[in-house]
Amino acid sequence: MRYEYKNILVAIDGSEASETAFNKALDIVKRNDAHLIIAHVVDFRSFAYAESFDGTISNQAEDYAKDLIDSYVESAKEVGITNISRCIEYGSPRVKIAKDIAETFKVDLIICGATGMNAVERFLIGSVSESITRHASCDVLVVR
Secondary structure (H helix, E strand, O other): OOOOOOEEEEEOOOOHHHHHHHHHHHHHHHHHOOEEEEEEEEOHHHHHHHHOOOOHHHHHHHHHHHHHHHHHHHHHHHOOOOOEEEEEEEOOHHHHHHHHHHHHOOOOEEEEEOOOOOHHHHHHHOOHHHHHHHHOOOEEEEEO
């Protein structure tokens, strides 16, 4: 008997690794006739100090997130996927993806890239994909 995923979350951050994960997600969503959730987490911690000097940074991050999600939604539609949800959250991607977003959408598979945008943070406290794998209550596919 084949297991089918119904709600598939792909975490994107604009990196090459998340692009690869997204492309893999498209194939899996199509094979399973699943609901695709495209999620981006705006991590305010990475620019909180600068925000005190320039209030436009959070607006720019939000605009970037919306544009990023829109481009991925268009790509999904181009290959025939129509059951798509957008999700932009604010906070730590480590917590938001594995716990909050996955629970909200009743996700049964999370797909993410092996490496993301922040090499310094990955070196100091581990990767986001590692944290997702450790804390998610559903299957996780880490794409290289």
